[in-house]
Amino acid sequence: MGRYVASVVDHLVLPGRVRLPPAYERQLARLGASVPAPVPIRLLIDTGSSRTTLIPGIVRHLQPMSGSEVRVVTATRSVDTDLVWVCLEFPEAGLASFPEILVARLAMPPALAQFHGLLGRDLLARLELLEYYGRRGRYSLRDTPGWLGWLRRRL
């Protein structure tokens, strides 16, 4: 679909939207149940995180399907939490959606409370490229190879 370029002010931030997986939304609609509205979110790109996360407040709003639990190893201790199925979309960034992904239900540290979760390596691995232009203070995300993709693959 495209390439997203953004300025970096302290953090690498990706705007997006989270909703229930389309298959679940269809089932709810078919049964006449209410479908939670999609929620605009700001994700912190975190290459040190192996899994994408969402804060408990967003999970409470969506009431998604449970996909089991997961052990999370942090710098100070290990904890268990839930994995839930959601759909992540990036209309503002123009990047491809992830219709059915498992994210960890985790609260952000207080210093990062302005974010709704982390974009971890599980999803970054499904994108083509993440580039950080340090001196220019920008980063870019690409979900498809682009014009120079053949050259990058050779490097």
Place this chain on the structure above:
Amino acid sequence: MKTEAIKDEWPRFEETDPPLDLTRENAAFERERARLVRDHLGHIALIHIDEVVGAYPTLGEALEIGFRRFGRNARLIFRPITAKDEPEYISNVDVSHPCVRPVD
């Protein structure tokens, strides 16, 4: 093994709820894991409390079967079929929040 009574209702997540207690679902999955990995690796296991209902290639199929067989409000878990459970490494976490359960 401790077997607690649990309600057969759709898992709900309030903001400060602890993680779901999936002891029984996990035990059911482990009993079937070898077969599921051999025959359905990468698919979705539909689990209803102590029973692995089946393995389905898509989340949509698992959901449809689950709703048809148990209704909209049953306690259903949709677990990816993997050979083993890998821990996740995540630093930016508030480990004091009640949504996590400390590991002893």
